[in-house]
Amino acid sequence: MENQSITIKKLHLIIIIVASILVGSLGTVLITKINNNSVGDVDLFDGLYMDVSGKTSDGTLYLSNSYMKKDYDSTDSELSKFYSTITYKANKEHNLSNGDKVKVTANFNKRNAQKLGIKESKPTKVITIKGLTENYINPSDIGEKNIEKLFKYAKRDANKEIVGEYGIKSGYSLKGAYYLVEDKTTKYNSVCNDFVFVYKLNETYKNVDYVFMFYENIDSDFFKENSSFGPDISTKFGLYGEYRGDYNIDYLAKNNGDIEKSLIQYVNERSNNYQSYSVYKLKEGEN
Secondary structure: OHHHHHHHHHHHHHHHHHHHHHHHHHHHHHHHHHHHHHHHOOOOOOOEEEEEEOEOOOEEEEEEEOOOOOHHHOOOHHHHHHHHOOEEEEOOOOOEOOOOEEEEEEEOOHHHHHHOOOOOOOOEEEEEOOOOEOEOOOHHHHOHHHHHHHHHHHHHHHHHHHHHHHOOOOOEEEEEEEEEEEOOOOOOOOOOEEEEEEEEEOOOOOOOEEEEEEEOOOEHHHHOOOOOOOOEEOOOOOOOHHHHHHHOOOHHHHOOOOHHHHHHHHHHHHHOOOOOEEEEEEEEOOO
């Protein structure tokens, strides 16, 4: 009887030991599984840095890994190393245009990924190219919001340029606003595309005198927040011949008051590049 009791105790002890081993093993499996799941949820493109440069149709895409340590792997140097060594490759990196779809592949060490429990899911990603510089072929390309910005810039700059440059004290008024573009201009190549504001001066030595202020070679970069574009003020539009001497050419008089023809003549003579242009009137001023 005593032997039987001892045998039962030994059996209980064995069961407890086996159970402990099973629980320990199960705990290890559960912990490993949890860790693997958390790793597998990490985006392989978390460190992808993209930069585009150039003009649309001739743009270039640059890819690099800007991986920074995240909270989830701050104590795991192996995982950190894995993500920092991912490289990226696009199926097209040159001659890009805004709106192009490009497939980017994440290249990584598959053996290390398996070791860390990372699933090989979604190793590719499609991105849309945007941010390349574009020329404006006509006012509809510019858009109403940007045209509104343009008039704000002109209002800001006109007083400084006209009053400051010429000492006009009696004021001025807007005669008209125009967009002048060389007919061969494309989205990525331009010879001339200028915003032009024509002002009638109230103080003049003639019956009527005008000056124009223009923003040269305008593209989509012009409207970026930190743009450094500024206006140039005309010295050749029938303004103060008495003071300007040989620099004074009254283009309006030569073209019977036709502003659009006068602008084209001025630009051609300024650039010595006699081409055909389109002139779009953005706003009619007072007569």
